[in-house]
Amino acid sequence: MATERTAPPLLKMEGIHKWFGKVHALKGVDVQVDAGEVVAIIGDNGAGKSTLIKILVGLIPKNKGTIYWKGERAAINSIDDSRRLGIEAVYQDQAVVNCLSVSKNVFLGRELTKKIGPFRFLDTRKMQEQTEALTQKLGLDIATVDQEVRFCSGGERQGVAISRAMYYQAALTILDEPVTALSLKGTKQVLEFITQLKERKIGVILISHNIGHAYSVADRFILMSKGEKVEDLPRDAVTMSTLEDMCVVL
Known part of the structure; x- marks a missing residue:
């Protein structure tokens, strides 16, 4: 007997369509993600993966379809909307500023401040302390959170971006090609972060x-191809070899 779902999915995207002029970039795509679930979206360039993610984070509008968040219909029209829900994205360029410290990158655009008299100043110490706590949770081996990100390895830079998502208590983290151009060590580190x-x-x-x-x-x-979802498979239903064969014919 199948186990009944006791809670709605964290995210449900239903019948998502997107046109760019005459180009039908997404053709009724459905996506569902549960809390604590890792869903891999795989497909070649032009499959519609990036368009789908841009809609989810509020960078571009959908033309048709519905998004549900924790069972409730959600309107996502901007990055602020998605962040308020608890959605954070980490992009393949790592979205970090090399000349800023690790702690300043974690709080980039949402810096902590303190009030002294009528003025507000950056609360550097608090940002450093909270960044240290985050990096320890992730097992991120950085000598000091004061160091500039340019001195971090590729894997560590991705860790900094993931730390940012963790600080803002993201319920859903989107990782866009997170191991592109990373060393074997950096790749292993990022995969451990995902776990x-x-x-x-x-x-x-x-x-x-x-x-x-x-x-x-x-x-x-x-698996996506030409704007459509062509397969949606649980891990126990497919081997890596079979998955590779499926991707060849997409």
Whole structure:
């Protein structure tokens, strides 16, 4: 007897369509993510992965379809809307500023301040303390959070971006090609970060071209081609070899 769902999914995107002029970029795509679930979205360039994510984070509007968040219909029209819900994205360029410190990158655009008299100043100490706590939780081996990000390895930079998502208590973290151009060590580190997010009951959408990396951490695989979802498979229903064969014919 199948186990009944006791709670609505964290995220449900239903019948999502997007046109760019005459180009039908997304054709009725459905996506569902549960808390603590890693869903890998796989497909070649032009499959619609990036368009789907841009809609989810509020960068571009959908033309048709519905988004539900924790069972309630959600209107996502801006990045602020998605962040208020608890959605954070980490992009393949790592979205960090090399000349700023680790702590300043974590709080980039949302800096902590303190009031002294009629003025407000950056609360550097508090940002440093909270960044240290975050990096320790992630097992991020950084000598000091005062160091500039340019001195961090590729894996550590991704860790900084993921720390930012954790600080803002993201319920869903989107990772867009997070291991592109990373060393083997950096790749392993990022995959470990994903496992930690899952253990913290944070939902993860992983956009990846690398089947091996996706298979090592994902619970479910969505295959996209030419704006359509062509497969939605739980991990226990497919081997990595079969998944690779499916991707070849997309």
